[in-house]
Amino acid sequence: MKVIVADQAGVCFGVKRALNLVNAEAEKCEGLATLGPLIHNPQVVQDLEQKGVRVVKSVGDVQCGVIVMPSHGVPRDVMKAAENAGLKIVDAACPFVENVHCKVETLAAEGYMVVVVGDAGHSEVKAIKNAAGENSVVISSLEDAQSVDWSGKKVGIVSQTTQTPERFGEVVGLIASQAKEVVAYNTICYATHDRQSAARELAPQVEAMFVVGGRNSANTNRLAEICRESGVPTYHIETSSEIQPDWVNGMETVGLTAGASTPEWIIEEVKKRLEEL
Ligand code: SF4
Structure with missing residues (x-):
């Protein structure tokens, strides 16, 4: 056939970069740990485990003094907890994900209600929402967007890096037709x-x-x-x-x-x- x-x-640029960072660090540090899976591929994570790279659930589980943050990013408070614990942090977050964090922080500081178009349960989206602060919401579909009253609101919209442009576009279109002011960044990588x-x-x-x-x-x-x-x-x-x-x-x-x-x-x-x- x-x-x-x-x-x-x-494999994309961000995943390659994350793997290079971990492999380089694993040579220096026995018992290296990643906070959650480094990337969302179970076979690669298993392969790393065989090389001695452990997956831990929290900063408190780290043994060798070094923690690797995953490619899809972590909430700012988790980064702070690792710093406070005196750990060396290897940040394997993709720069495109970091860019979304910066965008939502700026939008929030400028008084926008932040909308993250993405999958609510996904770790990248949770971290973006955390960076956006209290006045933020995750919208996963057009139906989700239709259930909110946007009238009179000042809304800043970003996308999970892996969304489809169609879903992002329809959500932006709907919000723009009702809200007082809209700023939208297409942050699909x-x-x-x-x-x-x-x-x-x-x-x-x-x-x-x-x-x-x-x-x-x-x-x-x-x-x-x-x-x-x-x-x-x-x-x-x-x-x-x-x-x-x-x-x-x-x-x-x-x-x-x-x-x-x-x-x-x-x-x-x-x-x-x-x-x-
Ligand atoms: S944001 Fe894009 S380039 Fe970065 S890791 Fe995710 S898919 Fe890859």
């Missing part, structure tokens, strides 16, 4: 944008799409949504072992894309397995 890999797929565009272009050309990446990865879930919207059968998998041969029965060409935290070796394994079928 022919497998076409999307032009843009797999270029890696997300490029992977989404490539998936959107590839999906209609193939008989099925395979989207590879962590089930806890927001950007991978968005890629799967985009592929499903194009109408082709779409399979979101983490590894090649999940592939069922009957998914591709009678097919000649399938497409393959991968989230921004999916390493090359997993993409290659999936490609190879599909080609064998």
Whole structure:
């Protein structure tokens, strides 16, 4: 079977940077810990654990005096707690995520009610909301936006870095039609944008799409949504072992894309397995 890999797929700048930081630090520090998973890919996190990099739930669980903050950022108070505990902090937060924190802090200081367009339970969104302070809200969908009375409000809007521009645009449009004043920053990162565009272009050309990446990865879930919207059968998998041969029965060409935290070796394994079928 022919497998076409999307032009843009797999590990992004921010994830590469985070992995480089951790690998360099792991050589110097035995028992290095990351606060939560470094990136949203369970296989990579497992691989790091095998190299001795532990995942801890709180600053208090750190043993070797060094803590790595994850690529999707942490709330400011968590950073403060690590400083107060006297830990050396390796901040692997992606600069694009940091940029969103700066934007919401500025908006909040200027008196805007901050809206974060994103998934309420996602750690990146929780940290952004924390940086925005009390006068902020997370909006996950157009329906969410419709349930708020925006009239007379001064609203500053940002996006989770991994949202789709369509969802961001519809929420901004609705709020702008009701609020007194709106400032909106499209903070979707270029890696997300490029992977989404490539998936959107590839999906209609193939008989099925395979989207590879962590089930806890927001950007991978968005890629799967985009592929499903194009109408082709779409399979979101983490590894090649999940592939069922009957998914591709009678097919000649399938497409393959991968989230921004999916390493090359997993993409290659999936490609190879599909080609064998
Ligand atoms: S997906 Fe974007 S924001 Fe997230 S780590 Fe990659 S480059 Fe940074």
